[in-house]
Amino acid sequence: MVGINREAVSIREIEKSIAEEAFERGLCEPQPPKTKTGKSVAVVGSGPAGMAAAQQLTRAGHDVTLFEKNEAVGGLLRFGIPDFKLEKTVIDRRLKQMTAEGLTIKTGVKVGTDITVADLRKQFDAVLLTGGSEQPRDLPIPGRELQGIHVAMQFLTQENRRVAGATFSAEETISAKDKHVVVIGGGDTGSDCVGTSNRHGAASVTQLELLPKPPKERADSTPWPLWPQMLRTSTSHDEGCERMWSILTKSFEGEDGQVKRINCVRLKWVEREDGGRPEMVEIPGSEFVLEADLVLLAMGFLHPVHDALIKDLNVDLDPRGNVQVGADFMTSEAGVFAAGDMATGQSLVLKAIDGGRKAAASVDAWLRGGVSVLTN
Ligand SMILES: Cc1cc2nc3c(=O)[nH]c(=O)nc-3n(C[C@H](O)[C@H](O)[C@H](O)COP(=O)(O)OP(=O)(O)OC[C@H]3O[C@@H](n4cnc5c(N)ncnc54)[C@H](O)[C@@H]3O)c2cc1C
The missing domain is CATH 3.50.50.60 (FAD/NAD(P)-binding domain)
Structure with a gap:
């Protein structure tokens, strides 16, 4: 059977051509929220987990700011994976859609250093950590x-x-x-x-x-x-x-x-x-x-860098040094969530996107004090 005792069908290529076709046909238009919630969320780290979460939370009607310490958004998609494997236009067209939906992006800002964790917590109703697993072995x-x-x-x-x-x-x-x-x-x-x-x-x-x-x-x-x-x-x-x-x-x-x-x-x-x-x-x-x-x-990578972001937020770590979260992606600090490699340890793009979207639904539910409007 395919993928069991023979070569798998090329699902990756099929999904890629569907996505490309959708962009070409103009089916991936921005989807700004119809109503605003008046709540604000800081997403820290703009890799696939942070991008996916920020887009979902913006679409849910929250005021979302995506912080990134590097000069451009994308995390390992932009600064790890080479262009011959992933063309950066794929990130840029998604970003265009996200800013048109109302997302605020702040690059060149290292949270914990350029903005203190105390200020972050004062300025935002919820914080989602998606800073990756950057401590190399x-x-x-x-x-x-x-x-x-x-x-x-x-x-x-x-x-x-x-x-x-x-x-x-x-x-x-x-x-x-x-x-x-x-x-x-x-x-x-x-x-x-x-x-x-x-x-x-x-x-x-x-x-x-x-x-x-x-x-x-x-x-x-x-x-x-x-x-x-x-x-x-x-x-x-x-x-x-x-x-x-x-x-x-x-x-x-x-x-x-x-x-x-x-x-x-x-x-x-x-x-x-x-x-x-x-x-x-x-x-x-x-x-x-x-x-x-x-x-x-x-x-490989050991765990997130244990710098001011993690130390000053005072979040618990798991035995491997990743940010510990519950089933709802919340850390040991109320209102502070984590997803992607920062919570799972080094993984895959697909899993980071999935984690980001699921965490966004949890943040949304928490901010609403009930059920999220987001579906995965
Ligand atoms: C070289 C390489 C090749 C890979 N190839 C593949 C592949 O082919 N397929 C695959 O599925 N996976 C691959 N992976 C794994 C994949 O890239 C990661 O699992 C995925 O990017 C994790 O996403 P993330 O959003 O959790 O974190 P990241 O992509 O690491 O993004 C985290 C972001 O947070 C930012 N950040 C961290 N701390 C702060 C702070 N204090 N303030 C502001 N910003 C901060 C970082 O600068 C970074 O931009 C590869 C990884 C590497 C290193």
Whole structure:
């Protein structure tokens, strides 16, 4: 059956062509609210969760202000995911619709710093936190301090800004041109680093993953309808890179302060008798060295940055360091809600949009003291 024992139908392409057709035919016109509630909401963070929530809350008749610390709206859609995967016109046309519906947007405003949390709470009836999960996982091994080792987002964000027209000095520029690039981390972010490095004209691109190579077909351990555990190959991989699995990076080595090599070892993953997570064991004698003059750390994100926004709001965190919410998306502080990666930890665009819309309905219900007018 399709998607179970054969290739899935391309739902993504079908949905994309429906959306494009709808915009082309003028079916996505602004829908300003017919009546206003007199209530105000601050949405903090303008990624897919914040954008989705802000649009819903504006349409419900609230006065909504969307705050964003960066110079433009979109979160990881704009500053993480490369243009070759997501054209930014998709964000801009949605924004046009949202401002026509009455949304106020404040970019270049870091909430907690540029506007205090106390002022925010005074000025708005409700606050929705959608600040993402921006604390990257680092690799604190010998040599980490060498030049040429960057967390992936430094590289990808700069490239997104460059494509949008920004310029950078020679010292600031992170370029893969003619370099031996090693990307550490095998997920979406790593794949985007591979695609970007190839576009820069890298001499070679190698992607390392700690975990074992997944099977080509859906594994028995993840039967339908579970998310299939299987090998994923993106167009960036197809464009050219060497992929290696079950590799542990032990240390970086450099010359004159610049990274030149990575010392690695192969791993075997040993099943535990108690059925727990397999144990990672280094294979003796399997050590090897990779040439590397640009290293990109793409090992995921830990949790939201625990800065003034979270500390001053005094919201509880879950054991992983994300903002803890109840089923109604409310945090431990009355009237303060959270959604998207900030509440779930790093996830997917679709889930962020879904969370944003559901949280908007909860905020709306809370402001009305009853039932929300929003449907999901
Ligand atoms: C490189 C990369 C590639 C990815 N590729 C895919 C993919 O192909 N498919 C997919 O489904 N998912 C992908 N993801 C994951 C996806 O992008 C995220 O799950 C999604 O963007 C989360 O949305 P969000 O709105 O919760 O947060 P974000 O998109 O992270 O947005 C949060 C926003 O809040 C702002 N902010 C934070 N703190 C403050 C503050 N104090 N004041 C004001 N603003 C603040 C930030 O600047 C940011 O703009 C990728 C992620 C990365 C990093």
